[in-house]
Amino acid sequence: MFNFFEWLAVYNLTYILDDSTLRNMVVWLEDQQIRHYKVEERDKLRNVKSPDWPNAYSQYLEDLGISVDGLNPTEIVDSLLTVAIRLEYGDNGMCICKYAYRGFSKA
Secondary structure, eight states: OOOHHHHHHHOOGGGGGSHHHHHHHHHHHIIIIIOOSOGGGOHHHHOTTOTTHHHHHHHHHHHHTOOOTTOOHHHHHHHHHHHHHHHHHHHTTOOHHHHHTGGGOOO
């Protein structure tokens, strides 16, 4: 199984426009990285074949505080990935700055 950063490295955002891929990616991000909902509250989001999934997705974005006004699907995914990355660094007690300035250390 890929870890989150390996997944990001191999994932091409041009495929996001495929509805099935988007739905499964959102579920994976929630289950593995974001974990905003309790496990038992994820059923509507996990039911990716449901005609009601767009409503569950909209509610999920709203619950995460992601405003979709004026954003295209790729920009919405970018917002989801940003949340996931922020949480991944927080989970591991790391700071993004530590890696951003690695090349400038004297060590």
